[in-house]
Amino acid sequence: MRAGELAPTALSTPRRLPNVEVFAIHAIEADVAERHEPLEWMLLTSVPTNTREEALERLEWYERRWTIESWHRILKSGCRVEARQFGNLDRFVHATALFAVISWRVLYATLLARIDGDLPCDVLLQPLEWRALYCRVHNTTTLPARLPTLTQVVLWIAKFGGYLARKHDRPPGPTVMWRGFLALHEITEMYRIFRQNE
Known part of the structure; x- marks a missing residue:
């Protein structure tokens, strides 16, 4: 050590850094x-x-830099936070706070499934979410007797995001998880609407 x-670079700034x-x-x-x-x-x-x-x-x-880089990539590429036009600082701060949580959730799902995929899926998904996902994947209205595992639901979400799940493919990454979570949101909303009519 x-x-x-x-020393600062020779920038054309009015004050010396x-x-x-x-x-x-x-x-x-x-x-x-x-x-x-x-x-x-x-x-x-x-x-x-x-x-x-x-x-x-x-x-x-x-x-830990690479994990943080992945989180930033989700925030920038998935949430497209840089491309959005918020109009003022207050809107920007509120939207960025929301997108930061969304990005964290996508990254959390990606990493947690690799660490301990045998956990029950409710460590990640709300009851309505995993039920909607299960019913959509299995084309059924009958729920399972046991909670699906985290590995199972992450794989289902990733497939909705374009993950092919071939034998030698690496585990799903943040990009397919981001797209999969978008699909999950729509699936959950439709599930909620149809359940209201029962």
Whole structure:
């Protein structure tokens, strides 16, 4: 770990930006298989880092970057938050708060199913949602005796989003899950409407 300062770039700004103190963490992958080069990278952080424990904590933070990137991709590509025209800041703040929760739910579904797919589906879906989904997938009005698993409902949702579920396909990603959740919303609304007429 080494501390230093970064100077601002030569931008045409009316005021001079201050230098930023940064800490460099040099990381090299350990326990690499033979005939493979270890990964090596330099991480710069503005968070004070003076001990080995602090450096490891910063690396753990960085490791979570890809999850955050996936969440941003859902927010930008799925919710299309950048393409929307809100008219004013108040509308933007309210809409972005809603889209942030929607994006989190899609990402949560994607990751949780990979971690523990045997959980009951009600850890993710409301009763009306999983019932509507089950009835649509199985073309029935009879509900199962047991709750479907998380793996089952995530697969059904992903298929509505275009996931092919071939033998060697990777698990469903955020994009097909986003599209699947859009379909699930419509399925749930129709299920609710028809149940009201019974």
